[in-house]
Amino acid sequence: MSKLSKLWFGLTAVFAVLLCIAVVGTTVAYDYAGVINDALGVQTSKVIKGEVSEEVDTTYYKSSFGEFNAANLEKLKAATKEQNINEMREGAALLKNDKNALPLKTEKKISLFGRSAAYPAWQGSSAGTKVSNTTADKTDLKTALEKEGFTVNPDSLTGYASVKNGNTGGHDKAGTGTGEESPDFYDAKIAGVGEYTDAAIVVLSRVGAEGTDVAMSETDDDGTTVLSGLALHSNEREMLKKVRAAFGKVIVLLNIGNQMEVEEVKQYCDAMLYMGLPGHYGFEGVAEILSGKVNPSGHLADTYAVNSLSAPAVVNSGTQTPEFTNKDAINEQIGAAENASWISFQAENIYIGYRYYETRYADAVAGAGNAKDKVGASKSDATEWKYSDEISYPFGYGMSYTTFTQTLDSVSVGADAIEVKVTVKNTGSVKGKSVVQVYAQTPYGDYEKKNKVEKSAIQLVGFAKTKELDANATDTVTVTVDKYLLASYDYVGEKGYILSGGDYYIAIGDNAHDALNNVLAKQGKTGMTDENGAAVTGTAAKAHEFSQSFDANKYRMSTNNVRVTNQFDDCDLNHFIENGGKYLSRSDWKATYPTQQTTVAATAEMIKLLSGNTYETPKDAPAYEELAAQFGKDEGLNIIMMRDVPLSDKITWRKFIMQLKIEDLPLATAESFSCPAVGSLSPAFAVGDGDDSVGSTIRIYPQSGTTKPKTDENGVAIETSKDPGVISWATLRYCSKPTLTGTFNEELYAGRGKMMGEEGLWANLMENYNTGADLHRTPFGGRAFEYMSECPNLSYLASIPEVTAMEKTGSHAAPKHAVGNDQEYHREGVACFFTEQALREGNLRAFEGALKVAKAGGLMQSFERLGCTWASASYAMNTQVFRNEWGWTGNIVTDAAPLRGGASGFKGYKNHALEVLAAGSEQFCLDGSAGHGKEALAWAKENNDGNIVELLINAAISWEYAIAHSGIVNGISSADRIVQVTPWWQTTLIAVIVVLSVLTAAALALSVVSKVLKKKEA
């Protein structure tokens, strides 16, 4: 044996190495258990069937497509495809159409140009099903055009570099240009067009990504010029020039999730169509519009500025977000892991998008507030600010192949609502749909100026889409406006919502600017222009005036009968530092338009908040052991029995939850793509993630014939997702959100909700993180493609039908990212400062429809800080506003906050579980092993803090309530039991560790023995 000494030492090393790999690998695997289970199709819980006295239908949530089988899956697929195409048919906005260049009636031989013609931006770079050129079942532009009878130059799509570059998708692409091919490339392309000269279609793209805004400055293709990522780049310009010179008709498609700067593009094309990102089949809608089969009726959900950098929010956001001046000191005090270096002072106040441009225009017309001062003008040589120099297309803009007249029949002002009746007539020769846009102007007088109540000169408050009208046909629509949308949040004087005293105006218009001009006409103003600078008079008859006395009481109490008052004083920078920041005010544009970045040195008070360690055990907190002793009692309640128990019956819900062993309680805080079973309360399930796609797979199992695998008498699945014969379908990718929002069609909003809900139900998803309602604070937002609009009222109104429809399906809607995730750069921890008016009428308003009105089943929070406090740790937002004011009862999930490797010691800005739970947040996203919940429970035990246990119970109630009211409980009866199952791979890994431990120990022992023997021999 002594001669084998080296062998034993060598083997000891080998086994020890393998043991290290196994131990660390197992730890990581446990952290990502949900992902692994999903990939392996592993069952982590089972339902043991109990005896029921009578046959009960346990399909509590039925699909509108019938039973869950292969034949009906085809119906679902067809319906989702139709929804996708309809979104494009009605959401694509025709921006320019000189001499009726569109539709293409006689032009049949088409050439395509632009790298995005070959490699389109199918979707933004974020969650959900991915579509690419290699996706088998999708419709590309060429195929769609051919379907409409066009023939496409076969050379059109060849020769482009396949790897995307620049602002056309991907986390690492911002600031690297557009990736458009060189002028030489297009010389060759144009030389080879042959007979395909009837028309040219040029496709331009920009796409942000999760975590990455479009760059506010980058180097142009020429290598020297610095310009915004949304500006026309020189290679694009040269391409357009060459195409313009070579073709009699040039059509530009904006395949963009953001708002590109298109003022210069106008001169190179005859028609321009905003299409957004098409998803699987949206190009079919585009081709139908180009052919004339469909008359476009989409309108812009955003303002198209000549220069995106002119938005007042730009200076302190996105790629220009500044740092605290004392960030080193901050990091030294609280640690860099707290991500507390960045500050975004929202100097723009309420003036986002059209609320800025149109309000400044109104004041310029009125000669008020120094609005004409050159500050903020896009042209460097401007002597004054001029609306037409700033705007290419206003909010709500969109053309048609026909013409409509809209007549304001009546406006009936009631105590709570305003009824607006409008008759629309198709005065052209082509059938089509028209959008009635209803706007309001509310008073901006002495009280408002004194109390810093800002007012947009025009704001969308309602809309309706007509039915399809034949030539000369009319349709009368009634739009009911909630008067609440006319109220302003007064954070200085009344500390609540007020209805200002004075003259109010309700107006219709083809877009926000048109409506404003109608209001100005009603006011007898002169000197108005359109967006091109042409003088216009406005139409006074399209505006209605009424008076309202000052009222601070109407909305003093919320719909949940709670006093509405300031909650976010500490989100105003001036709360901490006198004159720390200056907010934009229409009282003086010149003095308040932000030209310099705002940053400060965080004070000691701010640093304390930034540290995240603010939790203190309440004095009346119960003792831990006292509560812990109450757990583990079988009350005979299962999740099906709880379906009829209202949330207000806290006693029964607590009994249900406290059947758990207390060590299993944290499982109710565990959220991931695959969420674990919560003890014996509820089974494991999946959730979906994606605004335009639930991003999951629907499977039909061959033995069961349904979406759930067949099980044996013990509830163990006897078929898996990997079995042969399983039918799998990746859920659909719909159009990007600005395109859907631009339909201004509540039926299509509801259709999206219904389809994504159905997909969620079929894919067994408890909820889906969709209905992105964050604002397009600037045009550069990396995820503009999955958020609705720059207008919080439009987001409020558009989300209601979508969420309502989805909530009916059995797969909950969980809007994200609540609230304020309106920039991607530095989103993890950036400290945002704003006025409470800006938040309540902006970001909060955008989510209010989905939560308060449509009662979404859940929500996902945001990464940024509200003031100095992470959104997930904001008691003001989560408890005071969502729960108390709005009476909303869904589950609250953080944004991604995985806790890898066990305990964090509550260090790191997303690791403050105590504060997060105390704020009313409940589940930790991508923390499928309940790391945060376990750490909080351990702390509670150690510190005898029953309050944390109470918070965990609340979290469990919300979670179980959402589960009980979802399709996850389909197939479970009140007599059944739920049992956790340890996945086979976890057992295997533990076995591997044990075996390697034994081998290592044995080899080491033999090494020692051999060494001893060798010494003796010596």
Place this chain on the structure above:
Amino acid sequence: MNLKEKLSNKTIAYWLGCAAAVIALVGLIIFAVYKSRAGEGTGWIFALIIIGILAQVALFFYDGKYGDFIAILPPVLYVLSLALGLSGGVGNIADAVSDIVMFGIPELAPLNYAIAAILGAATIVAVVPCFMTREKQSA
């Protein structure tokens, strides 16, 4: 035994261990760069690699009764560093693969790959000498 004699007395096995230490040192430097860019990963990795390298250095001066035990340390510590490094970098790699920013910093994924590859190589090179004699004659 003077320094020259010690040098000439070392076998290929010892020099393989030294090669592993140099490779691990490169890994350590890259890990330092990774950490300076806010990469996630425990600081213990620094200590583990340094101890592994020091163990190899110690074997130059001492390779007696416990020499074989000391020789086991470097590969174990290198692989532990590798595993912990990868563990910290999972988020970066996941994001790089899915082309988003959710779990980590995708731009750092190439550094995670490099650290893993280098420490993997160091581990393999350090394991081999454990089967061999590091000196031509006993000290």
